[in-house]
Amino acid sequence: MTAPALEVNGLHRLFGGLPAVRDVSMQVPAGERRLLLGPNGAGKTTLFNLIAGDFPPSRGEIRIFGENVTRKTAEQRTHLGMARTYQIITLFTNNTLLHNVVISLMGLLKLRFNPLSDIRRQNALWDEARATLALVGLEHLADKRVADTSYGERRRLEIAMALAQKPKLLLLDEPLAGLSTDERRDIQRLLQAIPRDVTIIMIEHDMDVALAFADVITVMNRGHIVVEGNRADVVADPKTREVYLGH
Amino acid sequence: MVLSAVAIAALLAMPWLVQSDYYINIGTQIVIASILAMSLNVLVGFGGMISLGHASYLGVAAYLTIYLTTQAGFGALAGALAAISATTILAMLFGYLALRASGLGFLMITLALGQILWGIAYRWASLTGGDNGLGGAVRPHIFGLDLMNPTAFFYFTLIFLAAAFWLISRFVQSGLGQSLQGTRDQPRRMRALGYNVWLIQWMSFVFAGFWGAVAGLLYAYYNQFVSPQALHLTTSAEALLMVIAGGTGTLFGPVVGAALVVILKNVVSAYITRWLTLLGIIFVAIVMFMPEGLVPGARRLRGIMRKRQNSSTTQALPATEERPT
Amino acid sequence: MNFWVIQGLNGLAFGSLLFILASGFSLIFGLMRIVNLSHGAYFMLGAYVGLSAIDAGVNFWVAILIGGAAIAVLGAVIERFILRRLTGQPLAQVLVTLGIAFIIADACVWIWTGDPRSIPMPHQLTGAFRVQQLAFPIYRLFVIGVAFTLAAALWFLLERSRLGAMIRAGVDDLNMARAMGIRTSLLFSIVFCLGSALAGAGGVLAGPILSVYPGLDTDMLPLALVVVILGGIGSLLGAFIGSLIIGFIYSYGQALFPDLAYMILFLPMVLVLTLRPTGLFGRQAI
Numbered sequence: 052m053t054a055p056a057l058e059v060n061g062l063h064r065l066f067g068g069l070p071a072v073r074d075v076s077m078q079v080p081a082g083e084r085r086l087l088l089g090p091n092g093a094g095k096t097t098l099f100n101l102i103a104g105d106f107p108p109s110r111g112e113i114r115i116f117g118e119n120v121t122r123k124t125a126e127q128r129t130h131l132g133m134a135r136t137y138q139i140i141t142l143f144t145n146n147t148l149l150h151n152v153v154i155s156l157m158g159l160l161k162l163r164f165n166p167l168s169d170i171r172r173q174n175a176l177w178d179e180a181r182a183t184l185a186l187v188g189l190e191h192l193a194d195k196r197v198a199d200t201s202y203g204e205r206r207r208l209e210i211a212m213a214l215a216q217k218p219k220l221l222l223l224d225e226p227l228a229g230l231s232t233d234e235r236r237d238i239q240r241l242l243q244a245i246p247r248d249v250t251i252i253m254i255e256h257d258m259d260v261a262l263a264f265a266d267v268i269t270v271m272n273r274g275h276i277v278v279e280g281n282r283a284d285v286v287a288d289p290k291t292r293e294v295y296l297g298h
Numbered sequence: 299m300v301l302s303a304v305a306i307a308a309l310l311a312m313p314w315l316v317q318s319d320y321y322i323n324i325g326t327q328i329v330i331a332s333i334l335a336m337s338l339n340v341l342v343g344f345g346g347m348i349s350l351g352h353a354s355y356l357g358v359a360a361y362l363t364i365y366l367t368t369q370a371g372f373g374a375l376a377g378a379l380a381a382i383s384a385t386t387i388l389a390m391l392f393g394y395l396a397l398r399a400s401g402l403g404f405l406m407i408t409l410a411l412g413q414i415l416w417g418i419a420y421r422w423a424s425l426t427g428g429d430n431g432l433g434g435a436v437r438p439h440i441f442g443l444d445l446m447n448p449t450a451f452f453y454f455t456l457i458f459l460a461a462a463f464w465l466i467s468r469f470v471q472s473g474l475g476q477s478l479q480g481t482r483d484q485p486r487r488m489r490a491l492g493y494n495v496w497l498i499q500w501m502s503f504v505f506a507g508f509w510g511a512v513a514g515l516l517y518a519y520y521n522q523f524v525s526p527q528a529l530h531l532t533t534s535a536e537a538l539l540m541v542i543a544g545g546t547g548t549l550f551g552p553v554v555g556a557a558l559v560v561i562l563k564n565v566v567s568a569y570i571t572r573w574l575t576l577l578g579i580i581f582v583a584i585v586m587f588m589p590e591g592l593v594p595g596a597r598r599l600r601g602i603m604r605k606r607q608n609s610s611t612t613q614a615l616p617a618t619e620e621r622p623t
Numbered sequence: 624m625n626f627w628v629i630q631g632l633n634g635l636a637f638g639s640l641l642f643i644l645a646s647g648f649s650l651i652f653g654l655m656r657i658v659n660l661s662h663g664a665y666f667m668l669g670a671y672v673g674l675s676a677i678d679a680g681v682n683f684w685v686a687i688l689i690g691g692a693a694i695a696v697l698g699a700v701i702e703r704f705i706l707r708r709l710t711g712q713p714l715a716q717v718l719v720t721l722g723i724a725f726i727i728a729d730a731c732v733w734i735w736t737g738d739p740r741s742i743p744m745p746h747q748l749t750g751a752f753r754v755q756q757l758a759f760p761i762y763r764l765f766v767i768g769v770a771f772t773l774a775a776a777l778w779f780l781l782e783r784s785r786l787g788a789m790i791r792a793g794v795d796d797l798n799m800a801r802a803m804g805i806r807t808s809l810l811f812s813i814v815f816c817l818g819s820a821l822a823g824a825g826g827v828l829a830g831p832i833l834s835v836y837p838g839l840d841t842d843m844l845p846l847a848l849v850v851v852i853l854g855g856i857g858s859l860l861g862a863f864i865g866s867l868i869i870g871f872i873y874s875y876g877q878a879l880f881p882d883l884a885y886m887i888l889f890l891p892m893v894l895v896l897t898l899r900p901t902g903l904f905g906r907q908a909i
Contacts (some may be wrong), residue, residue, distance in 0.1 A: 103490060129492035141487040143480065154480050158492030162473035166505065169471050216492070348714055350721070398896040402658050402713055406848045409660075410892065413845035417885030424882060531841055535721060542718075574729040581722030585715045586708065 054117030056081045056220045056250035057102065062111035064101055071097040072108070073274035079267075081116075081219075085252045086265035088285075090294065093271040095254045096138065099222055102252075103135050104128045115220060129158065134218035136209045138225050138254075142197050148208055149193040152180035155212040180215070187211040187241055203234040210241060221245070223253040227260060235260060262286075270294060305550075309456065313449040322448045323520075328553075328560045329455040330516045333462045335540035335552035337509030342538070343546030344470055345502050346482030348405050350534050351412030354392065355507045357529030359385040359514025361419065364432045364524055374438035381518075382511045389507020393500045412534055419526040431525030435518055445519070455516050462509055467549050469505060478502045535577065536563075542584055625757055630878045631871065636763035638870020639770030640832065643825035644843055645850040645862045646777060647818030653794045653857030654814050656713050657706060660720040662822050663844030664727035669694045669823025670835040671735050674742050683745035687827045694823025695816045702815040707808070724840060732837045742830025762831055769828060773821075774863050781859060790814060794857045846873075849888060853895050855905020864903060 057079040064072040072094045079085045087095045101108050102115075104125035112121045120128050143151050153176055157163045162173065170176070184190045187207045192200060197208065206226060213221055226242070227235050239260050245251065255261040262268070268285045270278040272294045278285050285291055308315075313322050338352045362381035366372035372380060396407040419426045426432060437445035445451045469475045481488045481495045488495055518524055527533065536559055544555025566573050648662045673690035677683065701723060709715045744762050751758040781787035789810055792800040801807050826835070833839065850869055854861025868891060876884035895902060 105486070124494075125489040126492050126494050129490060135490055137487070137490075141484050143483050143487075145483070154476065154488075155491050157473060157477070158488070160473070163477045163493060163498070164501070165473040166469050166475065166501070167472055169468065170473055170476050171471060212491070348717075395893060395896045398900040402656070402717065403852075405714075405717060406658055406852060407892075407896065410845045410848040410852065411889075413841065414885055414888050414892075417842075417845075417888070418883075421885050422882040531844075532725070535725070538718075572729055572733070574725045578722040578725030578729070581725070582705070582719050585719045585722070586705070 053081055054114070055079055056083070056116060057252065058114040058117075059098075059102065060112050060114075062098070062101060062113065063109045064097055064106075065109045066097075070274050072101060075111070075271075075274070075276055077269060077276065077279075079250060079252060081250050082248055083250055084264055084266045085250075086261050086268045087252065087254045087271060088261070088268055089271035089277075092273070093294075094274040095271055096224060097274075098271070099135065099224055099252075099254065103133070103222060126158075129216070132219035133222065134213040134216050134220070135222035136213050136224055136226060138228065140205055140209070142205060142208060142212070144198045145196060147194050147196055148184060148189055148200070148204075148211075149177065149180050151197060151208060152183050152211055152215050153177060155215040156180060156183075159216055183211050183215040184208075186214060188237065203230050203237075206230060206234070207238065207241070210238070214245070219249060221249055221251045223251060223255075225254050225256065227255060227257050239264070313452055319448045322452050324560065324564055326448070326452045326455050326520055327564075328557045329452070329459045330513055330520060331537075331540060331556035331560050332553040333459055333516070334510055334513035334537050335544065335556040336462055336466055336549070337506045337513065338537050339541045339546060339552045340466060340469065340478075340502055340506040340509070342541050343548070343551070344475065344482065345478050345499060345506075347400075347499065347503070348538070349396070349408040350405055350531065350538060351392070351396075351408030351410075352506070352510055352537050353529055353531075353533035354408075354412045354415050355385050355389055355510030356514040356517055356533065356537075357415065357419065357524065357526075358388055359511035360518035360521075360524040360528055361426060361432060363515050363518040364435045364522075365425075367436075368432070368434045378515050381515060382508065385511035385514065386504060386508045389504045389510070390500075393503035393507065397496060397500055397503065409531065409534070412529065413531055416526050416529040416531070419529050426526070429526065431523055433523040435522040437519050437522065451520065455520070458512060458516060462512065463549065463553075466509065470549065474498065474501060532574065532577070535581070539577065539581060539584075543580075626878070628757060629759065630874050632759050632763065632767075633878075634871035634874030635767050635867065636832065636870070637874055638867040639767045640825060640829045641843075641846055641850060641870055642770045642863055642866035643773060643821055643828065645847045645854075645866050646773065646859065647821035647825075648847045649851050649854070649857070649859065649862040650777075650790070650814055651818040652851060654790055655811050657720070657815075658713075658717045659818070660717060660844065661701070661724040661727060662720075662818075662847055663840035663842070664724040664731075665694045665698065665819050665822035666826040666829070666843050667835065667840040668697070668727050668731060668826070670742065670826030670830045670839070671731055672823070673827030673830060674735075674740055674835055677742060683743075686742075687824050690827035691820040691824030694826075695820035697823075698819025699812060699816050702812055706815075707811070724844075728837065728840050735835075737837050739834050739836035741834045742827065744831040766828060766832065770866075774859070777859055786810075786813070846888075849892055851902070853891050853902055855902025856907055858902070858904035858906075861902055861904035 055078045057077070060076050062072055062075040063070065075098060087098070089095050100106060102113060104120070104123060104127070108121065112119060114120065115128060115131050115133060118131060120131065143154065153170070156176055156179060162168060181190055181193055184193050187210055189204060189207055189211060192204060197205060200208070210223070210226060227238055230238065235257065242251070242264060253261065253264070262282050265282065267279065267281060269276055270285060270291055277294055278288045278290050280288070312325050316322060316325070334352070334356055338349065341347045341349050341352070359381045362384055363377055366377040366380055367374060392408070392411050395411065396404050399407055420428060422428070437451060439445065440454065443450045445454055477488070477493055477498045481493065481498055485495050517528065540555035540559045541552050542555070543558055544553065545551030562576070563573055566576055644662065644666050648659060651657055651659050669690040672693045673686040676686040676689045681689065705719055706716055709719060748762045748765050750761055752761050752764055781791060789800065789805050792803070792805060793807060793810055797807065846869060850862055850865040853868065854865030869888065872887050872891060873884060876887035880887070901907060
């Protein structure tokens with residue numbers, strides 16, 4: 052039996068005395084499309100940051116593909132096949148889109164420690180970067196500076212950077228936030244096109260897209276997991292209504 | 299490109315044009331200062347790490363060079379290799395200690411370490427000559443050339459400048475150099491992409507220390523003397539000023555900054571003895587009225603700053619643009 | 624045995640002076656996140672001002688007040704007209720304070736010349752305190768007393784007064800403090816003045832022991848930095864304990880290996896940075 056892509060047990064995280072994530076346990080089998088729902092402050096992004104390795108949990112353990120990563124750094128987890136996007140833009144705004152993807156690709160290569168090799172001569176790298184941009188429909192903007200692109204284009208670049216590393220576990224933090232209807236459709240199509248063997252965990256507020264996309268939904272509130280199940284189960288469960296409507 | 303060619307031609311022809319030992323020596327000072335400034339710029343401009351202790355590598359290499367060749371019986375080449383190696387090892391240690399923090403903490407640690415070195419040089423008179431410093435270094439004969447001749451020595455240092463410029467520019471365009479610039483701009487993102495930010499910064503710190511040591515070697519032979527002043531905070535501050543004044547994100551900037559500071563210092567010293575005041579005023583003026591030069595540092599401190607810089611401020615940063623060939 | 628006691632007391636005395644300097648630095652750094660590289664220069668300038676006051680006939684105690692007040696005013700001006708304009712740019716603030724430190728240091732040489740000067744002790748405190756075979760300068764005991772009193776006073780200020788509560792709130796979370804209605808800009812001015820005054824007064828107090836000379840600023844500043852690194856940011860207790868530790872190390876070091884005394888200062892830094900980067904009592908990473 053293959054280990055689940057992600058497993059967290061009894062995860063707990065305090066911020067200055069206030070628990071942001073309380074006793075969260077969750078298993079995401081390989082290949083699943085999981086959606087994290089919940090109102091603002093429910094602890095979704097904190098959970099993401101814990102999984103990604105931004106900070107350690109106060110209690111609990113995290114396993115990625117069966118390996119205990121609780122004490123591992125974010126970069127070590129990336130080398131295990133994890134990638135993530137961010138809610139806020141953390142791109143290299145003064146560099147071109149192509150450069151951004153190249154940096155993403157280089158993260159997994161020994162090249163990143165080489166003080167002599169000219170990165171501009173690594174043609175294979177630049178070609179692969181261009182191909183990745185094509186995946187998200189941005190190849191026509193390859194040589195444009197990120198600072199000169201639109202918000203929607205940056206969101207797509209975010210996803211390209213994550214996909215460039217061919218991750219096995221992909222964490223998407225509100226990939227559709229702030230986008231127009233057309234842009235949302237584009238991203239949705241992009242996400243559907245990601246191969247099925249990639250496990251995706253997504254935080255999203257756009258209900259229609261999210262519910263259509265997800266195999267399993269986890270609803271969080273105030274740091275706890277409140278409801279978990281497939282779309283029908285979650286929609287029918289009275290606890291879900293409680294979370295969003297307060298009764 | 300044309301500008302570079304003219305500049306290089308001017309550098310090469312300088313002793314001819316100038317015809318005076320005094321000015322040739324100033325040229326040599328500029329060359330040596332340029333190497334120091336370029337090495338610091340690896341940290342400041344490309345790494346976003348502001349160090350106020352970079353004189354440590356200049357000073358230690360200079361002290362070791364003179365001590366080994368005048369008191370420990372080392373030949374010039376052996377002494378140079380030993381001095382630079384030992385100083386680079388010191389950079390490894392100091393880099394480890396300084397990188398236990400970031401931003402302001404990093405700055406404080408580099409300052410403290412640098413001043414402790416100064417204190418050691420000042421007090422441990424039996425080893426370092428104390429306030430009197432170490433002297434007696436004799437410039438070697440290389441390939442029949444007598445380096446005591448100012449023009450010969452100028453060209454000698456120019457070779458090192460060319461090597462430094464070439465290797466540092468290679469570094470900047472290399473995988474490690476690009477990784478370093480990435481960690482300057484978005485450290486959190488770099489970690490998520492699989493980069494060991496600490497290791498990249500530490501390796502760059504050691505690289506910068508190495509070139510600081512090279513500057514120290516030349517400094518020792520130029521002055522044929524070294525005093526604790528070479529390790530003092532003011533020397534580190536002058537190096538930082540060269541980087542800031544010349545422009546941080548470029549390769550040539552530090553050279554321009556070095557020229558400005560060296561010339562200013564020599565001119566001022568000829569007329570008034572208030573160099574320190576002028577240095578202070580320039581620092582204050584640059585910081586208050588020319589902040590663009592400090593933006594890379596400000597960005598680097600994002601974790602400590604209360605307000606987040608919004609992305610529009612990053613556009614003032616003169617990042618090295620990547621253009622695939 | 625006597626040797627150890629005497630050196631221990633010397634260490635305590637030097638640590639006390641260091642605390643007077645470092646407490647101000649730590650307060651300013653903890654609350655305002657400003658690494659005030661002028662702090663050593665403030666200390667030195669305060670000492671010179673006090674010296675001139677005494678030369679002019681003023682008594683020692685008034686000279687301390689004058690020294691403290693002068694630097695408090697200087698600090699207020701610098702904070703209000705220079706540092707405040709650079710809010711949100713910690714690096715710029717650091718470099719500005721560095722530039723100001725150079726200007727002050729050079730001005731001191733210009734005004735008071737390069738000769739080291741000693742500040743005469745107040746006659747009430749001259750002489751030595753004798754117990755059995757030990758004799759220890761009364762003035763140094765006095766300085767130790769001042770530091771402990773200052774520590775208690777600052778503790779009281781921070782823990783029991785309204786101003787202190789505001790300062791602690793600001794140190795913990797500045798934005799939250801502002802959101803709660805605390806007038807942070809006024810708070811900043813007060814703290815900066817207080818820190819500066821402590822530096823200036825401390826310089827005068829240190830005068831009879833350390834003398835006043837060009838270079839006093841760059842002798843003291845790194846020690847203040849080491850104290851804060853050792854003790855942790857935003858911790859008064861850390862500054863106090865850190866100052867005493869450095870005082871002891873320096874004193875014993877000076878007595879046992881005079882050449883290497885400065886080298887010994889590396890040790891606590893290396894240990895703290897390697898084993899506990901937040902410092903002994905700090906809660907956040909430096």
